[in-house]
Amino acid sequence: MTSSAIFSGPVGAVVPAGGQVSLEIEVTGTSLVPKVTLFNGAGTATTTDSTQSPYTFTYTIQAGNSGPIVYTVEAEDQAGNKASATILDPNRSAGISTTIPLKPCSVLAH
Numbered sequence: 695m696t697s698s699a700i701f702s703g704p705v706g707a708v709v710p711a712g713g714q715v716s717l718e719i720e721v722t723g724t725s726l727v728p729k730v731t732l733f734n735g736a737g738t739a740t741t742t743d744s745t746q747s748p749y750t751f752t753y754t755i756q757a758g759n760s761g762p763i764v765y766t767v768e769a770e771d772q773a774g775n776k777a778s779a780t781i782l783d784p785n786r787s788a789g790i791s792t793t794i795p796l797k798p799c800s801v802l803a804h
Contacts, residue, residue: 698718698719698720698748699717699718699719699720699781700717700718700719701715701716701717701783701784701785701786702715702716702718703715703716703763703783703786704786706786707785707786707787708786708787708788708789708790709755709763709786709787709788709789710755710788710789710790711755711756711757711758711759712754712755713754713755713788714752714753714754714755715752715753715755715763715783715786715788716739716750716751716752716753717730717739717750717751717765717767717781717783718748718749718750718751719747719748719749719751719767719781720747720748721747721748721749721769722747723771725747725769725770725771726769726770726771726772727741727744727749728749728767728768728769729767729768729769730751730753730765730766730767730768731765731766731768732753732759732763732764732765732766733759733761733764733788735766736759737753737756737759738753739751739752739753739765740752740753751765755788759788759789760787760788760789760790761787761788761789762782762783762787762788763782763783763786763787763788764780764781764782764783765780765781765782765783766778766779766780766781767779767780767781
């Protein structure tokens with residue numbers, strides 16, 4: 695179903711609520727506009743150009759979205775044949791960064 699996938703979003707490994715992530719996919723054949731969901735169907739990505747492939751789908755991370763950013767792409771052709779693919783963004787996950795900034799300190803030796 696897909697011959698390529700291009701991911702985009704904020705720089706950094708963790709995308710917080712309010713951040714946007716995108717997936718550009720190339721769909722081969724005579725497919726209708728695919729449906730793209732994230733977080734086990736809890737979120738639906740949208741596209742502004744539904745005329746032809748490649749399609750770019752965008753999703754705004756919501757409060758409570760956490761973990762790997764996995765896109766589920768479902769496509770159907772004019773004859774009713776269905777296909778689906780699961781695509782993982784290898785560079786980003788959703789949630790809150792748990793990195794604690796360290797403050798400089800001095801060490802006294804005795």
